[in-house]
Amino acid sequence: MRGPTASPSARLPAAAGAVASQATLALGSFLLQLLAARALGADGLGQLALLLGSVVIATSVSSGLVGDSLTVLDRRDPAIRTALARLALAAVAGAAGAAFVLSWGLGDLSPRTAALFAAATAAFMVADLLRRTMMACRRFWGLVVVDAGALLAALCLLVVLSRGRLTVDSFLAALLAGQVVACVALLRSLPRAERSLPVRAPGGLRAVLAFGSWRAVQQLVRPTALNLVRWLVLVAAGQAAVGELEAARLLAAPAMMVVQGVGAYLFASYAAGRDEPMSALLHRADRGAAALLAACAVVAVVTTAGTGLLGPLLTGGRFELAPLAVLGWAVYAASCAAVLPYGTLAAVRGDQAKVLGLRVADSLGGLAATAVALLWLGLPVWAAPWLLAAGSVAAGAACRQRLLVPRRDEPPLPARERAVHP
Template sequence: MKRKALGAVIAQAAQAGIGLLLQILVARMLGIEEYGRFAILYGVVIVATAVVTGLVGDSLVVLDRSQRPIRAGLEAMLLASSAVLAVGSFLIAWLTGFSDAAESALFALALAAFAVEEIVRRMLIAHLLFIRTAITDVAGFVVALAIILTVHVTGTLTLAAFLGGIAAGQIVATFVGWFLSPRSDRRLVGLRGADMAAVWRYGMWRGLQQVLRPSLFTVLRLLVLAGAGLTAVGLLEAARTYTSPLILVIGGLSSFLFVRFADQHKAGGSGSVREADRVVVFLLAGTVVMSAIAVVLIPWVSPLLFDVEVDPLAVIAWLAYGMSVAVVTPYGALGAVAGRQVAVFVIRLSDTILAIVAAIVMIALGAQPSTLPFALAVASLLGGLGLRWLVVAGRGPGSPRGDRAQDRE
C-alpha cells in the first residue's frame, strides 16, 4: 500500500512538475506581464478541468462503470461538459477582448483537450496505475515542449503558440493514456440508453466541489489584477508556482486516498477517521520541512526559475495555505465516498466564500497582494475542521465502528 501511495505522489509530481515547467517557460520567454495573462487563462483551464474531473472522473471511480448505462452516461457527460465549457470559454475570452479570435480558439481547444485527458488519467488512477499515469503526462509534455521550442527557434513565440503546443500535447497524452489503460476500460459503448442522471446525481456535487479551489485562485488573480495590475498578478502567481511542489504531494495522496476509500466502501467497509488523522499528521510534518527548505532557497532558486526574485512574504503565505490544504484533503475524501458529497460541498463552499470576502476586505484596507493567501489559509483551515467534524459525527466512515473495522485490517 505504501508503494501505491508513493506511485500516487510520483504521478501527481509529474503532472504538477509539467505545469510548473510550462509556467516557467512562459515567464522567462514572454515576460512577467504576459505570464500574468497566461496565469489567468491557465487558471480558467484548471477550473474547467476540475469541473469535468468531479462530474465525470469521480463518478467513474465511485459508480459501477461495468454497467452499460453508466458507461454510456459517463461518455455522454464527458462530451457534453467539455464541449460546453470550451465554447463558453472561447466566447468569454474573445468577446471581452482579453484574447483575439485565434488565441481564444487555441485556448478553448487546450481547455477541451485538458478535460478529456484528465478523464483518461482518472481511468488509470482508478486501477492504481500511477506510473502509467506519469508516463501519459510526460509523453504529452514532450510533444508540447517540442512545438513550443520549434516555434521559438523558427519564428516569434507568442502566448497563442504556447496554448497551441499545450493543446497538441494533451491530445497526444489522451491517446497514450488510452492505450495504457486496461482493456476492460478501453471499451466504448453507444450513447443510447445513457444514464446521465446517475452520473449527474453523484458527479454534480463533486464537480462543484472540485471547482472551488481553482475558482478561488482565479477570483484572487482577478482581484489583484483590478487592484494592482498584471505585474502584481504575475509576481503573486510566481510565488504560488514556487510553492507548488508542496501541493503536488498533497494532491497525489488525495487521489490515492479517494480511490482507497472508494474501494473500501464498494467492498462494504469504510474508511477510518483515524487513518485520515494519521495522513494529516504526516502531511503537516512534511509541509513544515518542505516550507523551511523553500524559504531558505528563495534567493537562489526563484531568479533561476522566473528571472525575478519572488516575495518571501508571498511564499510564506502560500506555504501557510498549503498547510491548510493538508488538513482539508483527507477528511474531504473520506466524506465524499460515503455519499456525503453534498455536505462536503457545503462546507467547502462556505470556506471558499469566507476566503473571498476576507481577501476583498484586505484589499479594501490596503493590504499588499503578497499577504492575501493568508486569508485563504485561515478559511481553508476552518473548512478542514468542519470536514473532520462531519466524518466523526456521522455513523459511516469516521464513526467508531469504522475505526474498529479499519483496525482489524
C-alpha cells in the same frame, strides 16, 4: 463484490505511484510556467495564469461530474457507462465553446489565441478524464510514463517555436500538443474493457448526476476561488502583480503537488475500501493528513529560505518575488492538506453535500477577507494566500469533527452499496 482489502504494504506502491504521477504532471505545468515567467515577464505570466486558471476551472467540473462518478459508481453498468460518456462529451464541447466565445467576444484575445485556448481546454479536459480512468484502475505508475511523454512533446514544440519570439500563443500551443500526446498514450495504456464504447442504455443519468453534480460543484469551488483571487489582484494592483503572485505560487508548487498526488490516491483508495469500518478509514485519514502537513512544512522552510536564490532563476531577474508570498502559498498548500483527507472520505461515504457546504463557506470567507484586505485596507498582494489558508484550516477541522467523528463506529457498507470496480 470486491475481494479482501489490500494490506498497507500493498497499498504503498500505489500511493507512491499517485504522488509520482502527480509530480510528473505538476513538473510539466511548472516548467511551462517557468519558461513563461522568463520569456513573457510578469505581465505575460499574469495573462497566462488567468487563462490556465480558467482551464483548471473547466476541468474541475468534468473531473467531479464524470471522473469522480466513474471512480465510485459501477462504470461497467451499461446505463452508467452511457450516462458518463454523454456527460463527458457535453462537458468538453460546452467548455471549449464557452472558452472560445468568452475569450474572443468578451476578452482581449485575438481569434487565433482564442481558438488555441479553446482547443487546449478541450484537450486538457479529455486527458484529465482518461487520467481519472487510469486512477480508478489504480494504474498510477502508468501515468508517470504518459505525462513524461506529454511534457516532452510540449517542450519540443517550445524549442521549435523559440526560434522566434515566444508568446502566450506559444505556450497555449505547447499545452495543446502535450495533452493530445497524453490522450493518445492514455488510450493505448487503458485496459481494453475501459476503452470500449458503451452499449447505449437508458436510466443511468439520474444516478450519475445524483453523485457527480455534488462533486462537480465541490471540485469547482477551490480553483474558482483561486482565479477570483487573481482577478482581485488584477483590479487592485495590475496584471504584473498577478504574474508576481503566480511566480511565488510556483516556488511552493511542490507542496501542492504532494497534496494533489496523495489526494488522488486517497479518493480511489477510500472508494475501493468501502468494505472497511469507518474507524479504520478515519485512522487512515488522520495519518494521511499528518504526513501531508509534514511534507508541506518541509517545502515551506526550504522554498522560503531559498527565495533569494531560486527567485532569480525562476524569473530570469525580470522581477522580484516576496518571501512572504512564497511562504503564504506553502501555508495554503498545508491548509489544503488539513482538509483533503477528511473531505474526500466524507464524500465517498455519502456526505458530499455537507462537504460542499463547508468548502463553499471557507472559500467565500477567504475571498471576502482578500477583497477587504486588497481593495479596502490596501494590504500587499502577498496577504491573499494567507487569508485563503485560514478558512481552509477551519473547514478541515469542522469536516473531521462534525462529519466523520460522529460516524466512526459505523460498520462497513453493505455489499450492495459497494459499486466501485477498480
